[in-house]
Amino acid sequence: MSTTKELWVFAEQRDGKIAGVVNELLSEGQILCEKSGYTLCAVLPSDNGAVLCQELYNFGAKKVYTIDDPKLKDYQNDYYSRAVAQLINEKKPEIVLYGATTIGRSLAPTVAVMVDAGLTADCTQLDFDVEAGNLLQTRPAFGGNIMATIICPDNRPQMATVRSNVFKKTKISENEAGEQVPYAVDLSGVPERMRRLESVHEADNTIDLNAAQFIVSGGRGVGKPENFKIIYDLAAELGAAVGASRATVDAGWISHHHQVGQTGKTVCPVVYVACGISGAIQHLAGMQSSDVIVAVNKDPDAPIFDVADFGLIGDLHEIVPEFQKQIAAAKN
Amino acid sequence: MNIVVCIKQVPDSDKVTIDRETNRLNRAGVPSIINPFDENALEMALQLKDAHGGKVTVISMGPPQAEEALRTALSHGADDAILISDRKFGGADTWATSYTISLAIKKLENVDLVLFGKQAIDGDTAQVGPGVAHFLDIPTLTYAKAIEVTGDTYKVTKVTEDGYEVWDIDKPCALTVVKEANQLRMPSLKKKMAAKKAEIPCWGFDELQPDEEKIGLAGSPTKVSKVFAPPVKLNKEILSGEPAEMVTELIKKLKERNVL
Ligand SMILES: Cc1cc2nc3c(=O)[nH]c(=O)nc-3n(C[C@H](O)[C@H](O)[C@H](O)COP(=O)(O)OP(=O)(O)OC[C@H]3O[C@@H](n4cnc5c(N)ncnc54)[C@H](O)[C@@H]3O)c2cc1C
């Protein structure tokens, strides 16, 4: 009997919407499936999976395992891990990928110990070693100081989490064909040990750093909290989100939601503009995979220039408003 | 309340570099610290103890020198410390680390709460907390920033991508704690003195009686196959001069790259 080898992507949904990172993983999964010959599949726990399958086919899933249960409507670690682990134990996929979201970072490590799988965190690069049949999982560690390639030679599945915006998503078409495979799990035996009482979204476009194509970030060089206005003004002109270094967050100039770096958010916009940020390794850990990095700093020796594509040496209080002015002028 | 806090001793990651020729970590002489997020877990435990009484036990798995991190935790106010150390535990990935730490916690009685940092700043995986919770068969929430004791359960606020959630979770449970939760109190002189002299038991293979297949390198499904220095940027352009001219040039270049 030949086992059909499969690569799975955990199809995270919130309020019936597929998370952006899922489509990014499917797009990367397609490349890995071309190399490995595996079949690209998605696993979708929810209360009504049928309505979400088409989107997953459009990004490359050939098969979607839907696990429908009212208990799986919103994320709950016990129910979700039971459902996904049971499906893994039954179907034995080769590879399972998860978005490194707050949900994926609870689910994946729980499932990993349940199914005896290795789990590689926050991969920034995935490749397939055809000869050995191993997934090559590359990730930064030590706050971005080193890169490590991790393999799981003896255990299956091989599992990895990947942050948002690391891979690009490419929709194949609006009406790709695919197969829905409903899978039933019995969750009645899982004790109800936790209950979500409240879920609050603090909507603010300038904070949605993960979705942003453009980010303008301010550091201690901004000087004082009021001066963040020029950062916000440039961001508004560019349709950008606003980021910040930890020094400014710790000083109380801006809320921690904006912090980029090892202990803040990891971002990967098309353009990252760092203004008055020195470029400490912990800050770089959160933004150095941006497509294009622009640095504005008055110190020509600032380490931020080591990772910048374009460096502007000078006073940000002159350069930032000038940048905004010229962008505004170009629009008219 | 009996609270267990898991703390990891980590190199001050600011100072770890990689030798670009040998691809080895330069760790010599790098100072060790308590993983910064574990300080927030410890402070959360101390605040609960202040409010409800009880005991805070800190546990660390690592080489013998991890004892230093435990003494530091005692000087900040933890009551007891346990070191998990054995050559046989070396080389553990998060799977084997979670298993080993869970065996130590199982030896403690009447644990009401197990706290972890959000992630360790060296390994950076954030996987050990949920792993331990599963081996202990207790529920878990990640990214906790506040906790309240409400009878037999806890009310926990956890941070999400775009806001927060409030959960009611059964006792005992495991939480991973974010930085926003608090700031660790200063050590007191008296506790510092006591911490120096404290007896810290070391639990190894004989004490924990683990399944040999599940510990150390052998019990670790992931293997680090190579480490290397992050790539450096080539072709960078540094502009200087009049702000208006620099900006005009920048906009031109960004357009050439099709990003504007
Ligand atoms: C465990 C740990 C975790 C950390 N996590 C993070 C993290 O997640 N994110 C993070 O950002 N940091 C983090 N840090 C802190 C980090 O090490 C730095 O301290 C911080 O990033 C510095 O912020 P900054 O660049 O704004 O400030 P500084 O380092 O003070 O840099 C200010 C820069 O502004 C420039 N400047 C000043 N005035 C002007 C002007 N008028 N025009 C132009 N340029 C000007 C200066 O030349 C300087 O380069 C962490 C540290 C540790 C130990």
Ligand SMILES: Cc1cc2nc3c(=O)[nH]c(=O)nc-3n(C[C@H](O)[C@H](O)[C@H](O)COP(=O)(O)OP(=O)(O)OC[C@H]3O[C@@H](n4cnc5c(N)ncnc54)[C@H](O)[C@@H]3O)c2cc1C
């Ligand atoms: C370069 C490199 C890359 C690695 N990548 C992976 C990987 O992708 N997958 C993998 O499974 N392993 C990986 N490892 C191994 C992993 O770092 C170790 O297993 C480590 O002991 C625990 O993982 P962590 O540091 O990521 O901790 P995290 O899971 O980030 O730690 C979370 C919390 O758990 C607690 N904790 C963690 N370790 C201990 C401890 N020893 N004692 C007490 N409490 C603790 C602390 O409260 C901590 O805040 C890697 C190691 C290296 C050197």
